[in-house]
Amino acid sequence: MKLKIAVLAGDGIGPEVTREATSILRAVAELGGHDFTFTEGLIGGIAITETGSPLPTATLDTALDSDAVLMGAVGDNKFNALPPDKRPEAGLLQIRQALGGFANLRPSIAYAALSESSPLRPEVTKDVDILFVRELLGGLYFGAPRWWNRETNESINTMRYTKAEVTRVARIAFELAAKRRKKVTSVDKANVLEVSQLWRATVTEVAQDYPEVTLEHQLVDSMAMHIMNTPRNFDVVLTENLFGDILSDEAGVITGSLGMLPSATIGGTVNLYEPVHGSAPDIAGTGKANPLGAILTAAMILRHSANLEQDAKAVEQAVHKVLNAGYRTADIARGRPSITTQEMGKLVHQALAESIDLRQAMHAV
Ligand code: NAD
Numbered sequence: 001m002k003l004k005i006a007v008l009a010g011d012g013i014g015p016e017v018t019r020e021a022t023s024i025l026r027a028v029a030e031l032g033g034h035d036f037t038f039t040e041g042l043i044g045g046i047a048i049t050e051t052g053s054p055l056p057t058a059t060l061d062t063a064l065d066s067d068a069v070l071m072g073a074v075g076d077n078k079f080n081a082l083p084p085d086k087r088p089e090a091g092l093l094q095i096r097q098a099l100g101g102f103a104n105l106r107p108s109i110a111y112a113a114l115s116e117s118s119p120l121r122p123e124v125t126k127d128v129d130i131l132f133v134r135e136l137l138g139g140l141y142f143g144a145p146r147w148w149n150r151e152t153n154e155s156i157n158t159m160r161y162t163k164a165e166v167t168r169v170a171r172i173a174f175e176l177a178a179k180r181r182k183k184v185t186s187v188d189k190a191n192v193l194e195v196s197q198l199w200r201a202t203v204t205e206v207a208q209d210y211p212e213v214t215l216e217h218q219l220v221d222s223m224a225m226h227i228m229n230t231p232r233n234f235d236v237v238l239t240e241n242l243f244g245d246i247l248s249d250e251a252g253v254i255t256g257s258l259g260m261l262p263s264a265t266i267g268g269t270v271n272l273y274e275p276v277h278g279s280a281p282d283i284a285g286t287g288k289a290n291p292l293g294a295i296l297t298a299a300m301i302l303r304h305s306a307n308l309e310q311d312a313k314a315v316e317q318a319v320h321k322v323l324n325a326g327y328r329t330a331d332i333a334r335g336r337p338s339i340t341t342q343e344m345g346k347l348v349h350q351a352l353a354e355s356i357d358l359r360q361a362m363h364a365v
Pocket of ligand 1: 074283
């Protein structure tokens, strides 16, 4: 398997967690005999410092010439006084737009070993494994007209979707569900919004092509409650842009720490993979960053760009194993002794090597 990966580590804890994620990808390549190449590029504050732009052309060219882009995080307090389009975060928005991904995937998984880190009771979160598929390029965040008239004190945003936009993201949700527990929950507000009525009718139509997958519809307000009360009932949750933004953050509490959450944006020219957290300037350089969100993001590269499902699962199981053995970074330690970013990366690496060795040994028998 050949894969060209652009690595854009960015600012703050970005480089620290990305180092651990790429080391896991290198291990998978070495153990499985794959040919992964890594090309580094600048983005965010570091790119402004070195080139004057938060997304230099060279970085964009590297990204567009790759099979997958692994981002760390961007954001540096020293640029806070700059206008929004000159700040490090502008680089992130620009690259997301240039790569054109329209389906944002965010898993929300309960780790038994971390059950006390979640505000929800362990019996509620036990075995939860939800995959959010959020439409990322349409809806209220992009619809026109949009304005704020300061003289008349009036403002407007527009929630707009076309059938084609809903169809393409719905197909991704059904295809992913077909490889999982075969259930799609589509979220809308069809009792009030015409946009949601189009959404619901289109998703229902797409579902006919996937008879093995069960489709249910939920209104966004009741969904917000169901996620907290009965999260185990959900497999793939399909949402439009705004609803997905809110619900996937809400579901993040099931896992318990921002440092544990991976994400992928697919469907465009090149898939973009990034942990959900930001550059965490408060802990940058202290060795306290949790690299597991970035490592689980690497697992998503294996699954969605390399088609190496077994290896993606092996990385995820290695994370479970290390957590089950009691190892914690500071954000999930809850008063226990904690280990550093690098130590956590090394432990996952070891657990992964053991499981891949075992798999290969069993294969050889
Ligand atoms: P943040 O995610 O950086 O941090 C929020 C809190 O969570 C902090 O206390 C931080 O220490 C902690 N945290 C985050 N990731 C962690 C990890 N892996 N391990 C342990 N603890 C972790 O969000 P913020 O503080 O609101 O923003 C900081 C900067 O990051 C800002 O400049 C913001 O614009 C930027 N940001 C970037 C992205 C991105 O690159 N995708 C996302 C969000 C925020």
